[in-house]
Amino acid sequence: MIYTLTLNPSVDYIVKLDNTIHIGELNRSSSETKFPGGKGINVSRVLNNIGIKSKALGFVGGFTGAYIEKYLRNEGIETNFVQIDEDTRINVKLKTGQETEINAKGPALSIEHYEELKEIVRSLTDEDVLVIAGSIPATLPKTTYEELAEICSNNGTAFMVDAEGDLLMKVLPYKPFLIKPNHHELGDLFGTTLSTIEEVIPYARKLIDKGAKNVIVSLAGDGAVFVNEHTVFTSTVPKGEVKSSVGAGDSMVAGFLAKYTVSKNIQGSFQYSVAAGSATAFSLDLCTKELIEELLSQVEISETSSKI
Template sequence: MIYTVTMNPALDYVVDLPHFNIGDVNRVENEHIFFGGKGINVACVLKELGFESTCLGFTAGFTGQELQRGLKEELKLMSQMIQVNQGMTRINMKIHSQQETEINGLGPIVEKDDFEKLLQQIKNMNDEDILVLSGSVPSSLSQNVYCDLLEVIANRKIKTIVDATGQLLLDTLIYHPFLIKPNNHELAELFHTEIKNIEDIEKYARKLQDMGARNVLISMAKDGALLIDENGVKHLQGVCRGEVKNSVGAGDSMVAGFIAGYLSRLDYHETLKLATAAGGATAFSNGLATQAKIYELLKQL
């Protein structure tokens, strides 16, 4: 089984309007509500690619109840989300106008007993399972929580995937995650440097591998993606052709594509192609990638 952990899921309220003017009344042309969170996005795209997963994480309040309902009834995902007593599942507003603007909520207050329940869920995983840790952590939790989760399965055969930024990601490398997926800008921030070319990207990707990551996937927007696989082999892949409509969830879709490729026993080059097509399918859609769109784009690669 694949388990995706979304510590701080959200109801994403997405609006389209021709011009967003600060200080004025803005009337939207289109609006949608999505059940959001990086791990949830991964689970959705995995389902499109034929792989079931179980969503873990925390919800709270009436928004949390709605998110739990949506996961089961609308997205048809398996869920073992933990409903906590304080705070509320956040509402994130995403404004599509001249530029994309996001306003993100705080999230629930997760107490020690709540976190212990999640730890127990992780302990109950089987050795051949896959654990995906992705996204931010509620402010009520320590920034070491990913390490706390990885510690309880450190001597197991569970494959772990970490899609996070900054120190949250770096701290997990001692646990040798099977895959990490920073983008090129996040890669530069990790090493407090300026990245000028593909050689720099490869250099710092290999540093992350030296620090403990098995596979390092770097998404580079219009420049494609670079993978340093666990054997040290470099793979480069250009982007698919299409009109970019949405940047939300493209990276999560890449993670899902990589997992699906690996579980389908594709080699790493073909796995990178599937990951790239999945990321592009989301970028070229108003929502997350569909199976049909992924395989349409895969033919380009």
């Protein structure tokens, strides 16, 4: 079974204004919509769109948490959230030509809540996969990712991590099956600026040397790179109108996982991953299976030397 973990989920409230926002004045929206937010939840929703079952884990509470659970159930996604006392946060995204985001800090979590989550993760087996994605709430230990990775390592549970900075670096000794930084995040990890595929490859290889089994690095419109111990693949990306970058990275994780769990083919899984990320970028919501498959032929994969 595939499990996704979102430690600080949200209801994303998206408000569109036809005109520029005027601070200190009354502004009227032209449309509004809302979705369950959070990187792990995005992965579950994309997997569901592709036809792959998963179970969403995390913390939810209050009327907003109930909304998230109901929304996911209506889409056919199983959940096993830890119930908390405070309301799940609401993130506001203002679309006025440019996008402005206001992300809430989220509810307070107790040690009891955290222990309940860890017991769920301890119940996973070597036949399960856990996707850990997003930020750590301020009230949880800074070592949360490391502790969860250690549990997975002890269980033999394959796990994927989509996080930034120290959160990512500190889980590498536990040998995550997949990590997916973008080129800016990868550069930040090593105190440098990366802008081309050629510059990215040796730094992606450093993450393999530190323990990651597979690494995907996205470079937005300039392509993507896949690196593991044995090979290096590079890809082009489809051409299209970018409508929203929200969830594109999560879609890449979901796309790779969806294809790999069925085929165990790295190259095909990487190609599907890139198509999934592009399909979400070209959509107002998360990608559909139909759009992914429409874009697949535009994703050209090349293999280069594994000697970095």
